[in-house]
Amino acid sequence: MSGEGATEPGETDIRVEIDPGHFRSVLGNYPTGVCVITGCSQDGEAAGLVVGSFTSVSLDPPLVAFFPDRKSSSWPQVRACGHFCVNVLAEDQVELCRQFASRGGDKFEGVSHRISELGMPLLDNVVAHIECTIEAEIDAGDHTIVLGRVQSLAVERAVGPLLFFRGAYGRFDAAG
Numbered sequence: 001m002s003g004e005g006a007t008e009p010g011e012t013d014i015r016v017e018i019d020p021g022h023f024r025s026v027l028g029n030y031p032t033g034v035c036v037i038t039g040c041s042q043d044g045e046a047a048g049l050v051v052g053s054f055t056s057v058s059l060d061p062p063l064v065a066f067f068p069d070r071k072s073s074s075w076p077q078v079r080a081c082g083h084f085c086v087n088v089l090a091e092d093q094v095e096l097c098r099q100f101a102s103r104g105g106d107k108f109e110g111v112s113h114r115i116s117e118l119g120m121p122l123l124d125n126v127v128a129h130i131e132c133t134i135e136a137e138i139d140a141g142d143h144t145i146v147l148g149r150v151q152s153l154a155v156e157r158a159v160g161p162l163l164f165f166r167g168a169y170g171r172f173d174a175a176g
Contacts, residue, residue, distance in 0.1 A: 039078030
């Protein structure tokens with residue numbers, strides 16, 4: 001960057017302490033979609049985790065990103081295969097979300113799914129699925145930025161997505 005007072009990427013002029021509770025409260029006013037990231041562990045077992053921060057990044061090449069907690073025990077299992085699938089949850093899948101958000105146990109117990117041609121678990125009845133190869137991982141505070149190159153994607157059913165807003169799950173009312 002040029003210009004007086006400009007900083008280079010990674011440099012900061014001011015460090016401000018932000019209360020984590022206040023940070024969460026303010027950002028909770030921005031709704032996010034809810035996704036389950038699935039993959040297979042090194043031993044071939046299906047693994048998955050819930051994420052609320054997922055975004056498209058680029059059309060050319062087709063890239064997406066999500067942000068797992070660095071303390072996640074499920075993300076290393078999914079990462080092991082080098083691929084992942086983003087399952088966009090539907091507004092009627094709150095219980096499925098809770099099952100995958102739980103710690104420990106078999107998160108796939110009783111969950112209807114199939115294995116894709118790329119070997120990824122695709123959850124049934126989701127809004128959409130997006131299969132990716134891991135392009136890059138970047139440490140970002142207490143989370144990791146996972147960048148994925150899209151290999152396959154499809155809409156499963158034309159319903160509203162599950163949203164998370166102000167600490168609760170909900171849906172989008174498109175009536176205008």
